[in-house]
Amino acid sequence: MKPKIIYNLFLFFFGIFFGNQYATNAQNKQLQSLTLEDGLPQSQVYAITQDEKGYLWLGTQGGGLARFDGKIFKVYNETNGIASNYINAIQSQNDTLYIGTKRGLSIKLKQKFLNIETPDVNKIYSFKGQMILLTAKGVYSVDKIGVVNKINLDPEIDDFIVNDLIHFDNNFWVATQNGLWKFDGQISSPKHIEKLEKGDFKTIVGFENKMIASTFNDGTIVFDSREFDDQILIREPLRINSATLINNQLWIGTQNDGVSVIDTKSWSENLVLNTSNGLSVPVVKQVFKDKQSNIWIATSGGGLYKYFQNSFKHFNTETGLNGNRVYAVHHSNKAIWISNSEAGLIKIDNYGVHDIDIPEAFSEVKIKTIASDNSGNIWAGSDGRGVLFKGKTIRDSIVIDTILKTTVKLPKEIKVTKVLSTDNGFPFDWIRKIQVSNNVIYAATYSSGIVKFNYSPKIDSLKVYKTYAKADGIEDLYIMDMVKDNENRLWYATKNGHLGYVFNDKVTHLGRILEQNVQINSIVFKNETLYLGTAGKGVWWSNDENFSSFKKLEGVKKGASENIYQLIFDDQDYLWVGTERGVDKLELDKDNIIKDAFFFGRNDGFLGIETCLNAVDKDDNGHLWFGALFGLTEYQPTDIIQDTEKPKLFLEDVKVEFQSIDSLDFSVWTNSKNILKLSPDQKQMSFSFKTVDLDHPNGVEYRYKLNDNDWSPWSKNNIQDLPELNFGAHDFYVQSRNHRWKESEPLKFSFFIESPLHKKPWFQWLLIGVAILVLAFLVYQYIKRLKRRNSEDKKRLELENHLLTLEQKALRLQMNPHFIFNVLNGIKAMAPTKPEKMNETVNSFATLLRETLVNSRKDTISLDQEIKTIRHYIEVERLMVEKPFEYKIDLKTDLDAEEILIPPMLIQPFVENAIRHGILKGPREGELIIEFTNNDDFLKVTIIDNGVGIFSSQQQKPKTDHQSMALTVTKERLESISGANALEMTEIKLKDGSIGGTTIVFKIPLETDY
Known part of the structure; x- marks a missing residue:
């Protein structure tokens, strides 16, 4: 008989005798295997413990010691210093790990191992902080510094195999290869030791006032801890390796029948975990419960198993499927229909898992979508083979009444299976999605749009109503999903991010609504809100009237992945999102913000891991069914919320x-x-x-x-x-x-x-103090020498300063000798012919000389006085020169000229230079402009002439000594007053490239008399 038939018969009779609900709960228990492929060093695991940090420690036979953090196995073996790679027992205390091996005891202290030679260690028992070794030759104790001492109990114990020891009800209980023992007192000095029972006892468990002692071949004895004769004998299971009390149940690991779970009230068997329901081997060495309430099963040859009971139930090839990859899931008529791998259709109902008889053409192809109509007929779309119809119809059959000799037509139900493909008139063979609407079938193809059709099994007639493609408005024909909303609109989403719908045979194509080229894998409606699952960009939603704008589904917490393959809402309004890592359960608020996110992956019972595209549905009981790469998973909603403890760091x-x-x-x-x-x-x-x-x-x-x-x-x-x-x-x-x-x-x-x-502060203060003393001494010596030197230099500097002052004043008094000579000769020449002009010239010249003598004695004069002196100088020049010129003095200041103070004789050398070497040599009628402006800090003086240009003039004729000295001293005065670069001299260039004059600009600090 085939294994699947046996399994289905078991489910059928189990459901009849115990009820379907009980059968479902029994299947809810999950086993996750961890083998060599996951990093386990050896498939024979003999011992398990957990340290205070939360690490799971595994002892293997030949692979050494392994530490597991839920993700990675870290292996320690003989190359790391452990005594032997064959480990039988492990015990943890504080930061120390005690390891029982075939060569004795190894103690792990941080990253080092201390090895102590003893007989083979079968088990390590911790009693009041002391480690007790149960070995192949008696019992040993380990003190705090790692010294091992033999404990002599009885000759029948000291040289025999000791398998277990516990302290319970003020007594010690010892299980050995040749019997069950009891003694009181101290373990190092026992009193009243007695042998209670013969036999090969493997393990002892104390529970309430009961003792539970299991043998290898003779079952388990349950007796009162104070009255051995009052016994209950549990005859099965046999060949027992270990027994562990977990949640008031006795978990017994056996040599040839996996794990038996015994109820401690009725002492009956509640559950068996063996090769028929999840374990790959029957040999179980130990069962262990960790701090997170997970149950771990150590097997010999099958590696490590994690057992947990939750809301997920998993189906795969071991529980009836033909293949593990589930491409399509659909609920219809109290049954779940799935396509798995390229192995046809499967139906799951209360009676088990059933193969569906389908045509050979459909038995080896990918069936990507399953749907049903109002009559319960099944429609399945495939990759390259078209659409499969599987249903029934009523046809008339002719019955002949031999007595009355009449012919009667009676209705007869006939099962119909039909393949619709291009071979028999169906337009397309590659079908992505099927939707049924009012007994009209819509099939979305891979790249050819949507076809609307129907098939009548009664008359075997296919009718294709319409094909919606680019000519009808669907711009992107690569359709990924298709769903119907409450208004009977048929929505579709495409590979290139397009969205649209069909209503009353009219296509409304919304285009690329996310404004990016991203594949939309899944569509789901909840009330009036549309949700889109994308490939790599997460989930988007919109509740606009025309769905013109979409927002990304976000919150404080996020899902495990942005690659969305499935979307579905459960009856509690949680949004379930299938990804390549498992499923996320998202709690949304009224504004579609993620309030909380629950992830379910392999470690949470979702053993299918990567979900398949749109292979998800909800049944009549509100259970969710997820198709994945590694099987089918059913989720049964529950109100139980497991509170998570604070993580330990x-x-x-x-x-x-x-x-x-x-x-x-x-x-x-x-x-x-x-x-x-x-x-x-x-x-x-x-x-x-x-x-x-x-x-x-x-x-x-x-x-x-x-x-x-x-x-x-x-x-x-x-x-x-x-x-x-x-x-x-x-x-x-x-x-x-x-x-x-x-x-x-x-x-x-x-x-x-x-x-x-x-x-250090004291050292720094000491250095500072010494430095200050040294510096003070040096400064004192320097000042002393400086004073002596200054007293000598002071007199010399005073003399030099006095001479320099006299020199500057003398320079102020100097006027161009040629100018004076020319003025005097001019006056002489005017005497016979122009006596009136001679008088004017003499008066102007006399006024100029007087002002020059008066101003030269002062450090500063008013700008008004300086302007008067410049006017007198220019007037004398105009009277003396043959070439006439015009001049203009423009005062553009917001202060009165009498309030502004400037050094005397600062402007005259530039004016003289502009007239003599600029205007008089120029080809044009002379024009001279002197302009004064100011700001809050400076007085700016600008002198403009239209002569030959200062640089051209210098090239034509060398400067006189007087001119050179006057300009040099004036520049030095300006630099001492206004700093470097206080004077700017530029030539004016005309449009034809010739020189049109000179501009001299300088500024001095603004000084007033108030």
Whole structure:
């Protein structure tokens, strides 16, 4: 008989005798296997324990020791220092791991192993902090420094195999190869030892006032801890390896029949886990419950299994499917229809898993979509083989009444199976999605649009009503999903991100509504809101009247992936999102913001892992069915919310200058007053921290801070380097959170970096004091020498200053000798012919000389006085020169000229230069402009002439000594008054490129007499 038939018969009779609900709950239990492919070093696992940090430790036969954090196995074997790779027992205490091997005891202390030779260790029992070794030759104790001592109990115990020992009800109970023993007193000095029963006893469990002792071949004895004769004998299972009390149930691991779960009230068998329902081998060595309530099963040859009971039920080839890859899921008439791999159709109902008889053409192709009509007929679309119709119809059959000799037509139900393809008139063979609307069938193709049709099984007639393609308005024919809304509109989404709908045979194509070239994989409606699942861009939604704009579905928490393959709402209004990592259960508020997110992956019972495109549906009971790459998963909603404990965080390692500090017990140093003292050259630290979550190792995140700084962002990184730390006291804080965002208590590690000698305050003050004394002495000596030198230089400088002052005043008095000579000769020549002009010239010249003598004695004069002096000078020049010229003095200041003070004789040399060497040599009628402007800080003087240009004039004729000296002294005066670059001299260039004159600009600090 085929295994699937046997399995279905079992489900059928189990459902009849115990009810379907019970059968469903029994199937709800899950087994996840961890083998060599997952990193387990050996498939024979003999021992399991869990340390205080949460790590799961596994002892194997030949593969050594393995540490598991829910994701990665870290292996320790003989090359790491362990005594033997064949491990029978493990026990954890604080930071120390005791390992029983075939060569004795190995004690793991941080990264080192201490090996002690003893007989083969079968089990390690912890009693009041002391480790007791149960070996092939009696019992041994291990003290705190690792010294092993033999405990002499009885000759029949001391040289025989001891399998188990416990302390219960003030007595010690010992299970050996030749019997069950009991004694009181201290374990090192037993009293009243007695043998209770012969036989090969493997394990002992104390429960309430009962003792449970299991043998290898004779079953299990249950008796009162104070009255051995009052016994209950559990005859099965036999060949027992271990027994563990979990949740008031006795989990018994056997040699040839997996695990039996015994109810401790009725002492009847509740559950069997063996090769017929999940285990790959029948040999179970140990069953262990961890701190997260997971149950782990250690097998010999099948590796490690994780057992859990939850709301998921999984179907695969081991439970009746023809293949594990589920492409399509559909609920119809109290049954689930699926297509799995390229192996036809499967129906699942209360009677089990059934193969569906289909034509050979459909038995080896991918069936990508399944739908049903109002009559319960099944429609399935395939890759390259068209559409399969599987249903029934009523046809008349002719019956002949031999007595009455009449012919009667009676209705008869006939099963019909029909393939609709291009071979028999159907337009397309590649079908992505089928939707049924009012008994009209719509089939979305891979690249040819949508076809509307119907098939009548009664008359075997196919009718194609219409094909919607580009000519009808569907711009992108690569359709990914198709769904009907409450208004009977048929919506479609495409590979290139287009969206549209068909209503009353008219196509409304909305185009690329997300404004990006992203594939839309799935569509779902909830009330009046449309949700879109995309390939790589998450979920989008819109509740606009015309769905013109979409928003991304976001919140504080996010889903596990942005690659969306499935979307469906359950009866509690949770949005379920299928991805390549499992499924997310999203809780949305009224504004479509994610309030909470629950992820279900392999460690949570969703064993299918990667979901398949749109292979999801909901049945009449509100159960969700997900098709995935590794099987079919049913979700049964429940109101039970499992509260997650706070994650436990610990420091794995602390490094100083890249060297681990193995001498510290980090559990003592964290969150304490202990401070690690570091030398001045130890300025680099590295912290390694860890939270072990066996269920969701990828969901753990960490953050840290140093001293009173802000917390870092949450990250999966569990190592933090701190280079170039400052000297002084520091506090390093770290915190973790799990996949539900529950945060651990922060850990604090304090350390202090000593300052170097030159950084210590007392040493720095000493250096400062010495430096001040030395500096004061040097300053005193310098001042002393400086005073002596200054007394000598003072007289010399005063004399030089006096001479310089006289020289400057003399220069102010100087006027061009040629000018004076020319004036005098001019006056002489005017005497006979122009006596009136001679008088004017003499008067102007006399006024100019008087003003020059008066002004030269003053440090500053008013701008008004300076302008008068310049006017007199220009008038004398105009009277003396043969070439006439015009001049203009323009005062553009917001201050009165009498209030502004300037040094005397500062402008005259530039005016003289402009007349003599510019205007008089120029080809044009002379024009001279002198302009005064000011701002809050400076008085600006501009002198413009239209002569030959200052640089051209200098090239034509060398300067006179007087001119050169006057300009040089004037420039020096300007630099002393206004600083460097106070004077600007530029030539004016005309449009034809010739020189049109000179502009001289300088500024002096603005000074007023108030």
